[in-house]
Amino acid sequence: MSSATVVQQHSVPQPAQHGKPGGMIRHFNVVTAVILGLVLATIFGFLANRLVPSGATGATFAPVLPDVGFLAILIGWVLGFMIGIGAFIGPFRWLMGRDLTHADAEYLAGKDMGVGRYFRYTTDHKVVGIQYLVGFMVIIGLGGLLAMLIRTELGVTWAGVFSPDSYNTLIGTHGIAMIIAMIIAISGPVGNFIVPIMIGARDMAFPRLNALSFWLLAAAVPCLVASMFAGGIRDGWSVYQPLASQSPPGMIGYQITIIVFAISTGIASVNLMTTILRMRAKGMTWARTPVLVYGIFGAALMGLYAFPFYQYSQILALSDRIFGTSFFNPVEGGSVWLYENLFWLLGHPEVYVILLPSIAVCLELIPVFMRKPLFAMGFAIAGVVGVVIMSGLVWAHHMYMTGWAPFANYPFMLSTEMISIPVGFLVLVAIGTLWRGTAWTRLPLMAVYAVIFNKMIGGVTGIYLSDVPADQFFHGSMFVVAHFHYMLMGAGLFGAMAGIAFYFPKMTGHILDERMGSIGLWTAFAGFQLTFGSMFVAGLQGQPRRVLQFDNLFNISNWLSTIGAYTIGIGMLIFLAAIIFSWRNGKVASGNPWASKSLEWQTPTPVPLENFTVLPVVTERPYDYGVPDPYATAQKTSSDKAGVQ
Amino acid sequence: MAHQTLFDSDEPEAPTNRPAATGRIREWVSRPYARAILILTVVIGFVLLPLAWLILAAMNQTGAPASPIMEEIEKTVFWFTIVSIPMTAFVFAVLVYSLLGWKRISSDDPPMQESPAIRTNRTGTIMWTVVSSVLAFFLVVWGMIELAAITANSYGTIPADQQPGDEQPLIVNVTGQQWVWTFEYPGYDGATTPVLYLEKDRPVYFNVTSKDVIHNFWAVELGVKIDANPGAATQTGVTPTKAGVFNVRCAELCGLHHAYMETTIEVLPKEVFAAAMREMGGGKTS
Numbered sequence: 024m025s026s027a028t029v030v031q032q033h034s035v036p037q038p039a040q041h042g043k044p045g046g047m048i049r050h051f052n053v054v055t056a057v058i059l060g061l062v063l064a065t066i067f068g069f070l071a072n073r074l075v076p077s078g079a080t081g082a083t084f085a086p087v088l089p090d091v092g093f094l095a096i097l098i099g100w101v102l103g104f105m106i107g108i109g110a111f112i113g114p115f116r117w118l119m120g121r122d123l124t125h126a127d128a129e130y131l132a133g134k135d136m137g138v139g140r141y142f143r144y145t146t147d148h149k150v151v152g153i154q155y156l157v158g159f160m161v162i163i164g165l166g167g168l169l170a171m172l173i174r175t176e177l178g179v180t181w182a183g184v185f186s187p188d189s190y191n192t193l194i195g196t197h198g199i200a201m202i203i204a205m206i207i208a209i210s211g212p213v214g215n216f217i218v219p220i221m222i223g224a225r226d227m228a229f230p231r232l233n234a235l236s237f238w239l240l241a242a243a244v245p246c247l248v249a250s251m252f253a254g255g256i257r258d259g260w261s262v263y264q265p266l267a268s269q270s271p272p273g274m275i276g277y278q279i280t281i282i283v284f285a286i287s288t289g290i291a292s293v294n295l296m297t298t299i300l301r302m303r304a305k306g307m308t309w310a311r312t313p314v315l316v317y318g319i320f321g322a323a324l325m326g327l328y329a330f331p332f333y334q335y336s337q338i339l340a341l342s343d344r345i346f347g348t349s350f351f352n353p354v355e356g357g358s359v360w361l362y363e364n365l366f367w368l369l370g371h372p373e374v375y376v377i378l379l380p381s382i383a384v385c386l387e388l389i390p391v392f393m394r395k396p397l398f399a400m401g402f403a404i405a406g407v408v409g410v411v412i413m414s415g416l417v418w419a420h421h422m423y424m425t426g427w428a429p430f431a432n433y434p435f436m437l438s439t440e441m442i443s444i445p446v447g448f449l450v451l452v453a454i455g456t457l458w459r460g461t462a463w464t465r466l467p468l469m470a471v472y473a474v475i476f477n478k479m480i481g482g483v484t485g486i487y488l489s490d491v492p493a494d495q496f497f498h499g500s501m502f503v504v505a506h507f508h509y510m511l512m513g514a515g516l517f518g519a520m521a522g523i524a525f526y527f528p529k530m531t532g533h534i535l536d537e538r539m540g541s542i543g544l545w546t547a548f549a550g551f552q553l554t555f556g557s558m559f560v561a562g563l564q565g566q567p568r569r570v571l572q573f574d575n576l577f578n579i580s581n582w583l584s585t586i587g588a589y590t591i592g593i594g595m596l597i598f599l600a601a602i603i604f605s606w607r608n609g610k611v612a613s614g615n616p617w618a619s620k621s622l623e624w625q626t627p628t629p630v631p632l633e634n635f636t637v638l639p640v641v642t643e644r645p646y647d648y649g650v651p652d653p654y655a656t657a658q659k660t661s662s663d664k665a666g667v668q
Numbered sequence: 669m670a671h672q673t674l675f676d677s678d679e680p681e682a683p684t685n686r687p688a689a690t691g692r693i694r695e696w697v698s699r700p701y702a703r704a705i706l707i708l709t710v711v712i713g714f715v716l717l718p719l720a721w722l723i724l725a726a727m728n729q730t731g732a733p734a735s736p737i738m739e740e741i742e743k744t745v746f747w748f749t750i751v752s753i754p755m756t757a758f759v760f761a762v763l764v765y766s767l768l769g770w771k772r773i774s775s776d777d778p779p780m781q782e783s784p785a786i787r788t789n790r791t792g793t794i795m796w797t798v799v800s801s802v803l804a805f806f807l808v809v810w811g812m813i814e815l816a817a818i819t820a821n822s823y824g825t826i827p828a829d830q831q832p833g834d835e836q837p838l839i840v841n842v843t844g845q846q847w848v849w850t851f852e853y854p855g856y857d858g859a860t861t862p863v864l865y866l867e868k869d870r871p872v873y874f875n876v877t878s879k880d881v882i883h884n885f886w887a888v889e890l891g892v893k894i895d896a897n898p899g900a901a902t903q904t905g906v907t908p909t910k911a912g913v914f915n916v917r918c919a920e921l922c923g924l925h926h927a928y929m930e931t932t933i934e935v936l937p938k939e940v941f942a943a944a945m946r947e948m949g950g951g952k953t954s
């Protein structure tokens with residue numbers, strides 16, 4: 024590290040270099056990870072088969088073999104994959120008493136390594152950001168494919184395309200895959216790649232934990248895919264007990280995925296929060312910190328307190344399944360309401376984990392394209408803080424109709440309706456920044472318009488659902504499905520598209536193709552309105568969610584929904600094509616193609632390994648765009664003329 | 669352009685101080701963009717207004733409202749729609765006007781032209797905060813009152829032997845199991861039926877439970893919905909006020925044939941109901 028400001032007063036003894044830089048990690052990459060994962064999975068599966076011989080029965084006198092075997096295979100896979108990628112080499116070196124030398128650290132960060140660094144346990148935050156971006160696109164592609172299959176079943180009303188079991192597997196896997204994808208959608212790529220540069224840091228606070236968080240995710244998602252071949256997740260993404268205990272071993276795939284993913288999220292959250300708290304550039308006071316940083320920080324904070332509930336719920340459910348405990352089994356004194364509480368204690372903050380970075384990235388890019396400062400930044404921060412605090416107090420609005428605690432419906436209705444105030448602040452800041460600006464109508468800004476439109480519809484339909492009497496009709500109907508797709512997809516995913524389009528030049532060095540990207544965006548947007556607009560109607564007519572067969576009354580809205588869904592699919596494929604095409608041979612981007620004033624755009628593209636040769640000092644507020652307001656000037660001059668301050 | 673008059677140095681009466689609030693509002697409304705956005709808001713608001721009735725029309729397609737609870741629900745939905753239209757219309761108006769009204773540049777290079785640096789606006793932010801708080805407060809108060817009303821209408825807080833009405837309330841034990849509903853009438857020799865028979869204008873009290881997994885008992889047109897939990901009984905109730913055939917659906921994913929776990933409700937006049945009960949084996953009335 025050559026920082027000009029550090030004065031070397033006395034020489035510090037440096038750790039000795041053992042062998043080539045990097046040491047053992049040189050031998051590990053994604054290929055060894057997959058091989059070792061498969062090998063350990065096979066060994067563990069074989070051992071489980073020996074230990075619990077065929078025909079053994081568990082506490083409930085049901086054969087347990089497939090469960091134990093599948094669990095062993097998944098544990099073997101995760102362990103083997105993490106060993107094979109080199110995740111345990113750091114602790115191993117400490118045990119050996121060897122510290123990393125400077126050359127080791129540079130090797131780990133992927134210095135001069137070429138494309139290979141994307142397939143390794145690389146610590147550079149920019150590599151992790153790109154890995155997250157690709158991981159996000161892969162998972163959302165999987166979830167999107169499942170969505171197309173769901174809509175095919177629901178659209179082709181005259182023929183049963185899927186069996187009920189396959190259909191239930193589709194909706195469960197689609198749900199959880201999309202939730203995972205949307206949680207990492209912005210916090211992953213933008214949070215890892217952009218935020219450290221934006222705050223003027225050389226890397227994340229814990230670079231090796233950063234790599235760990237991504238590779239844990241990479242180990243977790245194959246478990247989800249594997250579960251589809253072991254009977255599937257047939258119980259929706261919420262996998263309510265005791266229904267889930269009836270499921271085939273595929274449920275274990277869900278539980279292992281969540282347990283591992285929660286560790287990944289926890290590590291990523293701590294890392295992001297520490298980076299933001301401790302590593303902002305000199306002079307970057309909280310007032311000078313861009314709003315995206317607040318948004319990512321809020322999302323990380325919510326993830327940190329929410330995910331443990333989810334993890335516990337799945338650990339307890341797994342324990343019920345394997346060891347015959349009865350946390351959630353009502354026959355043996357367990358409680359289904361306990362599961363619902365644990366689940367929704369994650370479930371609602373998680374919605375804001377998805378939504379907050381998406382809105383924050385929109386607020387971040389509006390000033391650049393409107394050439395004016397962010398309107399009422401204090402309100403934006405108040406909105407973020409309010410959402411973070413209140414998101415933890417609203418979970419039981421998912422349980423209004425469970426009969427769990429009828430009188431608790433009053434306070435939860437209160438808190439749920441109050442959360443519209445901080446969310447409203449974020450809308451105020453967005454439209455206040457659009458106010459009287461000269462719109463530079465490029466793709467990222469246009470996506471923001473789509474986000475605000477969808478956000479309003481999602482928000483207004485949300486107030487029906489927050490109200491207990493109205494929820495008594497809407498709960499568990501297609502109306503709910505349409506509402507949360509407006510929030511998570513309409514605001515979340517379109518916001519992610521805005522963010523990707525905006526940061527694409529910095530991340531890849533190429534401009535995202537404007538024409539193709541716009542065609543994809545607006546095709547998807549049109550399809551989105553048709554799909555979920557029709558779904559609102561189906562919900563109003565009284566169609567329950569998660570059904571594969573329904574009355575003729577609901578046919579028309581479901582046909583329209585399916586047509587819309589295919590349109591979304593086409594639009595998303597066009598957008599994906601734009602990304603791939605632009606990444607490979609798009610127009611080469613300059614360091615600052617949007618003429619932005621924030622720190623991340625002042626670095627050269629591609630961003631050098633340690634981002635800044637000399638760490639920057641921040642002296643101004645963010646969003647210092649614009650010229651004096653002619654109206655304000657007019658008023659001032661006229662009052663000056665009258666001799667009044 | 670209105671700008672011209674503002675910059676005009678020989679105005680007849682220059683403001684002597686910060687203008688009074690009414691004057692400032694009048695000045696603001698006189699700006700062309702403000703006027704356009706207000707007009708747009710009104711136009712969009714009126715375009716959205718039919719939604720309030722269309723939503724109810726969609727909800728009423730199968731015969732709702734068939735109970736006072738459903739009437740309360742529909743009243744809530746109607747007024748929430750009305751209340752949320754102005755704010756939605758205003759945001760949509762700003763979106764439309766910022767694309768079509770204010771200046772727009774679509775060049776490949778960043779625009780050289782900067783926009784007015786409006787960092788905040790006290791009147792605007794205060795108004796937004798006040799309006800959104802008032803709206804949220806309205807939602808809460810309305811919700812609390814309506815929740816109390818439907819709780820009373822569903823007899824959720826009243827013990828089973830003190831039910832309202834001239835005669836004994838009808839008690840129905842609802843049991844969900846994969847994937848059928850069973851309705852038991854303790855007042856009629858414990859007769860059980862796969863179809864829910866109710867008597868018009870007679871309060872009915874449901875004890876809902878499940879034999880296996882969580883189901884959700886949804887009497888669609890009656891506006892009744894409550895989970896059927898294994899190992900616990902939940903209570904709710906309703907007074908059907910409209911004779912006819914309505915739907916029961918399961919609104920909680922309960923496994924393989926969740927989609928087929930539906931049956932019908934027959935709300936019958938008093939004599940017909942008694943006859944139906946006798947036919948089902950419940951000879952004793954009440």
